[in-house]
Amino acid sequence: MKTKKIAYLGVFMALALILSYVESLIPVSAGIPGVKLGLTNIVTVLMLYIATPIETFVLCVFRAVLSGFMFGSAFSIIYSLAGCILSFFAMLLLKKTNKFKVVSISVVGGISHNIGQIIVASIVLSTYSVAYYVPVLLVAGTLTGLVIGVVSEEIIIRIENRFTFDK
Numbered sequence: 001m002k003t004k005k006i007a008y009l010g011v012f013m014a015l016a017l018i019l020s021y022v023e024s025l026i027p028v029s030a031g032i033p034g035v036k037l038g039l040t041n042i043v044t045v046l047m048l049y050i051a052t053p054i055e056t057f058v059l060c061v062f063r064a065v066l067s068g069f070m071f072g073s074a075f076s077i078i079y080s081l082a083g084c085i086l087s088f089f090a091m092l093l094l095k096k097t098n099k100f101k102v103v104s105i106s107v108v109g110g111i112s113h114n115i116g117q118i119i120v121a122s123i124v125l126s127t128y129s130v131a132y133y134v135p136v137l138l139v140a141g142t143l144t145g146l147v148i149g150v151v152s153e154e155i156i157i158r159i160e161n162r163f164t165f166d167k
Contacts, residue, residue, distance in 0.1 A: 008051075009051070009055060009059065012043050012046070012047060012051075012059060013059055013062060013063065013066075015043055016040045016043040016044075016059065016063040016067075017063065017066060017067055017070070019039040019040045019042065019043065020039070020040045020063065020067035020070075020071060021067075021070070021071060022039060023036055023037055023038075023039045023040065024071040024072075035136075035137070035140045035144075036144070037144055037147070037148075038110060038113065038144045038145070038148050039148070040063060040067070041087070041106065041109060041110065041113070041144075041145075041148045041152075042148055042151055042152050042155070043059070043063070044056065044059070044060050044063075044084070044087075044088065044091070044109070045091070045102065045105065045106050045109065045148065045149070045152035045156075046152055046155060046156060046159075047059055047060075048091055048092065048095055048105070049095075049102070049156050049160075050156075050159070050160075053092055056088065056092075057085075057088055060084045060085070060088050061081065061084065061085070063084070064077060064080040064081045064083075064084045065077055065081070067080070068080055075124070078120055078124070079117045079120050079121070082116040082117055082119060082120040083112075083113035083114065083116040083117045084113065084116075085116065086112045086113065086115060086116030086119075087108075087109040087110070087112040087113035087116065088109075089112075090108050090109060090112040091105045091106070091108060091109040091112075094108055101153070102149055102152055102153040102156060103145075103146060103149030103150055103153055104149070105149070106145045106146070106148045106149025106152055107141070107142055107145035107146055107149060108145070109145060109148075110140075110141035110142065110143075110144050110145025110146075110148065111137075111138055111141035111142060111145060112141075113141060114134075114137035114138065114140065114141040115134070115137075115141075117137075118130055118131065118133065118134055118137060121133075
């Protein structure tokens with residue numbers, strides 16, 4: 001079972017990196033710097049439901065670092081790590097309550113990802129003036145979180161019985 005589990009985790013890492021690459025090809029920003037669809041968050045949300053929290057966290061961190069090296073820069077790694085770590089813990093806490101649906105958890109993940117990036121931006125730039133950008137990122141995080149949540153929920157419904165990792 002352990003070999004099978006490692007293979008699934010490898011497939012999810014590959015999928016996350018492929019989605020990260022696809023996202024790097026899509027000019028979605030619409031004039032708003034830093035706004036992305038967050039396609040790789042589909043994998044994070046799926047992992048929250050089919051793997052252990054530690055496996056999900058490790059995948060999230062490795063994905064941020066690897067995709068930064070492959071498609072970004074040192075700064076994109078820092079921003080991505082801050083966003084993915086904060087969103088992971090926010091989504092995990094909501095999921096553990098068993099009171100929220102996939103879409104709600106994804107929206108909170110999208111918003112908290114953007115908040116993590118704003119925190120890093122204020123530290124890197126040594127100014128809190130980036131906080132003026134928060135309303136724009138809250139709207140963007142909500143919209144992308146909704147899209148990612150709907151897609152993730154549909155995938156979870158379809159694969160729920162196929163992946164039974166020991167938790």
